[in-house]
Amino acid sequence: MNERTILQHIDELVAEEHQLRSRHTGEGLDDAERERMRRLEVELDQAWDLLRQRRARAEFGGNPDDAEQRDAAEVETYLQ
Numbered sequence: 001m002n003e004r005t006i007l008q009h010i011d012e013l014v015a016e017e018h019q020l021r022s023r024h025t026g027e028g029l030d031d032a033e034r035e036r037m038r039r040l041e042v043e044l045d046q047a048w049d050l051l052r053q054r055r056a057r058a059e060f061g062g063n064p065d066d067a068e069q070r071d072a073a074e075v076e077t078y079l080q
Contacts, residue, residue, distance in 0.1 A: 003064070006051045013044050045075045 001009075017040045020033055029037060046069050053067035 001050070003051065003054060006047055006054070010044065010047045010051070013040050013047065016040060017044070042072045042076060045078075046070065046072060049075050049078075 017037065020029065020037055020040075024033065050067055050069050054064035056062075057067055058064045
């Protein structure tokens, strides 16, 4: 997956997240939508992490294609 593909995926996830939020302004999400929102947030965290890995490898002379998507459990335990 190259940088452009990752950024497109991020854009798609963000668009879906915004659609979910805007459809339910003032009334909140149902259980299925809350679960989808949680999964979107995890996927976004993984995509951003992969993008940062690729950029760091490129910056320091490594091969960006060696970057791999990390498990959700690992990415979700990072401190912000």
